[in-house]
Amino acid sequence: MxxxxxxxxxxxxxxxxxxxxxxxxxxxxxxxxxxxxxxxxxxxxxxxxxxxxxxxxxxxxxxxxxxxxxxxxxxxxxxxxxxxxxxxxxxxxxxxxxxxxxxxxxxxxxxxxxxxxxxxxxxxxxxxxxxxxxxxxxxxxxxxxxxxxxxxxxxxxxxxxxxxxxxxxxxxxxxxxxxxxxxxxxxxxxxxxxxxxxxxxxxxxxxxxxxxxxxxxxxxxxxxxxxxxxxxxxxxxxxxxxxxxxxxxxxxxxxxxxxxxxxxxxxxxxxxxxxxxxxxxxxxxxxxxxxxxxxxxxxxxxxxxxxxxxxxxxxxxxxxxxxxxxxxxxxxxxxxxxxxxxxxxxxxxxxxxxxxxxxxxxxxxxxxxxxxxxxxxxxxxxxxxxxxxxxxxxxxxxxxxxxxxxxxxxxxxxxxxxxxxxxxxxxxxxxxxxxxxxxxxxxxxxxxxxDVIVHTQRAADAAKARAAATVNPPLAGNGTLPTGSEGKPLNTDFETGDLRDWTASGTAFTRQPVVGDAVVARRAPMTSAHVGQHWIGTYENGLGDGATGTLTSKPFRVTQPWAAFLFAAGPFESTRVELVDAADQKVILKVSGNDTRQLAKSNQSTETLAPVIVDLRAVQGRDLFIRVIDEQAGGAWGHVNFDDFKFYVGKPALAGAVEPVAAGR
Missing domain, CATH: 2.130.10.10 (YVTN repeat-like/Quinoprotein amine dehydrogenase)
Incomplete structure (x- = not known):
């Protein structure tokens, strides 16, 4: 009892x-x-x-x-x-x-x-x-x-x-x-x-x-x-x-x-x-x-x-x-x-x-x-x-x-x-x-x-949320972080435990990144399927579906022909990830929660992150930045999950990914 x-x-x-x-x-x-x-x-x-x-x-x-x-x-x-x-x-x-x-x-x-x-x-x-x-x-x-x-x-x-x-x-x-x-x-x-x-x-x-x-x-x-x-x-x-x-x-x-x-x-x-x-x-x-x-x-x-x-x-x-x-x-x-x-x-x-x-x-x-x-x-x-x-x-x-x-x-x-x-x-x-x-x-x-947030999550046992903070394996063994203008790898996997190399506006990205599998802690048996220890989830840590905001990375040069990241969101245009050309601010890739052409069903209205493969061959050598956007002010599933943006030399073989999304001018 x-x-x-x-x-x-x-x-x-x-x-x-x-x-x-x-x-x-x-x-x-x-x-x-x-x-x-x-x-x-x-x-x-x-x-x-x-x-x-x-x-x-x-x-x-x-x-x-x-x-x-x-x-x-x-x-x-x-x-x-x-x-x-x-x-x-x-x-x-x-x-x-x-x-x-x-x-x-x-x-x-x-x-x-x-x-x-x-x-x-x-x-x-x-x-x-x-x-x-x-x-x-x-x-x-x-x-x-x-x-x-x-x-x-x-x-x-x-x-x-x-x-x-x-x-x-x-x-x-x-x-x-x-x-x-x-x-x-x-x-x-x-x-x-x-x-x-x-x-x-x-x-x-x-x-x-x-x-x-x-x-x-x-x-x-x-x-x-x-x-x-x-x-x-x-x-x-x-x-x-x-x-x-x-x-x-x-x-x-x-x-x-x-x-x-x-x-x-x-x-x-x-x-x-x-x-x-x-x-x-x-x-x-x-x-x-x-x-x-x-x-x-x-x-x-x-x-x-x-x-x-x-x-x-x-x-x-x-x-x-x-x-x-x-x-x-x-x-x-x-x-x-x-x-x-x-x-x-x-x-x-x-x-x-x-x-x-x-x-x-x-x-x-x-x-x-x-x-x-x-x-x-x-x-x-x-x-x-x-x-x-x-x-x-x-x-x-x-x-x-x-x-x-x-x-x-x-x-x-x-x-x-x-x-x-x-x-x-x-x-x-x-x-x-x-x-x-x-x-x-x-x-x-x-x-x-x-601690209150973590400690009061809906976990089947007391230690589950914290135990899940152990390092999860990477999507693929040959992925690399993009490099910023200072010649250092950018924090696009959030494993620094903070938002360095990113700029946040609004309230959706406060108390981020998430530590451990907060999803299984409140919705077991569903899991986050994040990589490493940290990830972005605009519902987690007490934020709920009402918070809105934008998270923007530092610019980086496209040095490899392929990339991949983890994504899940509610079925809205307002919950999305964008790749933006740093020179003219043009959006060259958009993956949103309501785009059934680009997303597997598993990416929508679930907390479980799934891989999105990006074909970057048309934009190699250009400078881009990432925007993670949550503009959904309320309603069920009004949030976005994101993690582990990395480059790949060849098209990565990732379980659960749909056909590559092409980024281009």
Whole structure:
């Protein structure tokens, strides 16, 4: 079992809190499995029938609280899935292909649900978002009538993997906060006609963030009383006035390669908001970033990373580790006045083989925030359940009116409600139930930003990414690097470990070159098939598909009639490699991701590099340079991989290469 927690006093599912000097309280959770079929990646609690008690919403259904025995339909549950069993027989079941299926699939139209009275009639309505790049739907409550709810499309595209619904602007009315049209921003309804299309207001500029961007949060990070927008590479500061829809100031800071919900919260009680975030929604890692009093030249606060959960048991004080933290909520679970973390393993986030430990127990935890007298922080893990996990959203509400927060989960295992129960215990019972510290020095193992990237990749085992950094054999034994004007070989194989002999513009080539096989680390069994130790990959190292830029080599003279390089890219003209005549800047060779005449199918929409052979006989003796270009600002496969440009005396015999591409005037 990947997730580890030392025995607790009560059945392994009980957790404790010390609410006052003389009060010892033991928490446990009553589990209800409302629905076994997969309809959504999220679920929510909210009062839909005006009885004052939260109801449960998951996919096309809602259940009356607090018992959740009577079910109603929001919209027709018409989706069915048919699979073939091992004996050849077919089986059909309701919903999308989730835990009952055999491959990766998504509940396309429903990932998140939110409850709010949008038209002011006194009845709460339901707002849903689906798979990134699908619409936001508003379902109007039929005022208690037993019929399907009218559906209205209020935003055509909701992008980002953790969109939310919160009052960002401070006007007392919540907004959709997401990525739309490549920018972070918020969408607001016309209060006179909330079922019409909502207005999206960008807070960023440039339009480079793609639909599957991971990481989004809302919170007051600088303490000015206004909510800011957090994302994995920094945060956008809300200006004093929103009149005229100004762009918000961008503060760049690398928080995570690919996070989930993010929070601004003062974890250590020093008066400064810290950042709480998962590190890799399809890998490992959780951290809180302590805000420091220091600021950079841009006036942006600086942070210190505290990574308290990661790939190895020894990286958590209590020996806990689990992968795929794709949903996070921050809430005071035990009534001590401090907000705790509720999260877990996103069951089959990319199917049964798309991530490390994909088939490990689907655990659900809450991590109790403890402020130590010396100003440091501990997050004490408490296991709630090991056969549910999370999806993309954690819903919170008080199911039974006892003042304690309860949890609802929706994912590929169905829908679950966990009711937070508490009872007073003796001091001896309380002490026996405490999780035991196994690795007291875990917090001292600080990781740099680059180490975080490597360490949280989706590897089948902890050492795979680094082990793959051993030298891979060359394409052919007789290749030579081109020589620059100074008479020295140029770094066109990147084995110097940096970008010397190249000039980079934009953001796509930051944190390059890649070290080792980062592909197998996140997409096993797919590999990078790079040569040597280093290569270029504009998705890797936390860059994602939204980064763009150009990488240009120093000029070199063509001294041999043949060349070859490794290439892979998304199916776009905007992801390409060019050879350019240094004298007149004319492109004499272009290999792009959408050119099926020049590329084998294996070069397109795959991370695995494949050889491209170049016939240089028509341009021998001329000076050329290489341009590696990533102009694809978002979208799936919006990146390019490149490695190992070398000259050859004769046409190289390279496995997997297509017919030579001729370079010429």
């Amino acid at each position: 990947t997730s580890k927690l030392l025995p607790l006093a009560v059945a392994g599912l009980a957790v404790v809190s010390l609410c006052a000097a003389a009060d010892f309280t033991l928490h446990s959770f009553k589990k209800q499995h409302l629905e076994q079929y997969y309809w959504s990646e999220g679920a929510m609690l909210g009062d839909l029938n005006r009885d004052g008690k939260p109801d449960a919403i998951y996919g096309p259904y809602w259940w009356e609280g607090p018992g959740f025995t009577k079910r109603h339909e929001l919209y027709p549950p018409t989706k069915t899935t048919t699979i073939k069993e091992s004996d050849g027989t077919e089986r059909t079941f309701p919903g999308f292909e989730g835990g009952f299926g055999k491959k990766n699939a998504y509940s396309t139209d429903n990932f998140f649900a939110f409850v709010h009275d949008f038209n002011g009639d006194g009845w709460n309505d339901v707002l849903t978002y689906g798979l990134p790049h699908t619409p936001a739907y508003l379902y109007l409550n039929p005022a208690g009538a037993e019929r399907h709810w009218a559906r209205h499309t209020v935003l055509d595209e909701v992008d980002n993997e953790s969109p939310t619904f919160v009052d960002l602007t401070g006007d007392g009315k919540p907004e959709i906060v997401c990525v739309n049209g490549g920018n972070f921003g918020y969408a607001t309804p016309d209060p006179r006609n909330p079922t019409a299309r909502w207005k999206f207001t960008p807070v960023s500029a440039g339009g480079t963030w793609q639909r599957y961007t991971h990481g989004l949060g809302v919170g007051d990070l600088n303490g000015d009383g206004r909510l800011d927008v957090l994302f994995k590479d920094g945060w956008f500061e809300q200006p004093p006035s929103l009149a005229g829809d100004p762009a918000w100031k961008l503060h760049k800071y690398f928080f995570a390669p690919a996070s989930a919900q993010m929070y601004a919260y003062d974890a250590n009680g020093d008066g400064l908001a810290d950042v709480i975030t998962a590190l890799a929604a399809h890998g490992f890692g959780f951290a809180w970033y302590e805000q420091l009093k220091d600021k950079d030249a841009n006036g942006s606060p600086q942070f210190k990373a505290h990574i308290f959960l990661n790939q190895q048991p020894a990286e958590n004080r209590y020996g806990v580790t689990f992968s795929e933290i794709h949903a996070v909520e921050l809430v005071d679970m035990d009534g001590d006045g401090l907000k705790d973390i509720v999260t877990g393993k996103c069951f089959w986030a990319h199917g049964p083989t798309g991530a490390p430990d994909a088939n490990a127990p689907a655990v659900l935890y809450w991590f109790k925030l403890v402020r130590r007298p010396d100003g440091t922080v501990d997050w004490v893990p408490n296991l709630i359940d090991d056969n549910s996990g999370v999806g993309r959203q954690v819903g919170i509400g008080d199911v039974n009116g006892d003042g304690r927060p309860d949890i609802i989960i929706g994912n590929k295992k169905g829908a679950f409600v966990f009711t937070n129960q508490a009872r007073n215990v003796t001091m001896a019972e309380w002490e026996a139930a405490q999780p035991k510290v196994q690795f007291p020095d875990a917090e001292k193992n600080a990781l740099s930003a680059r």
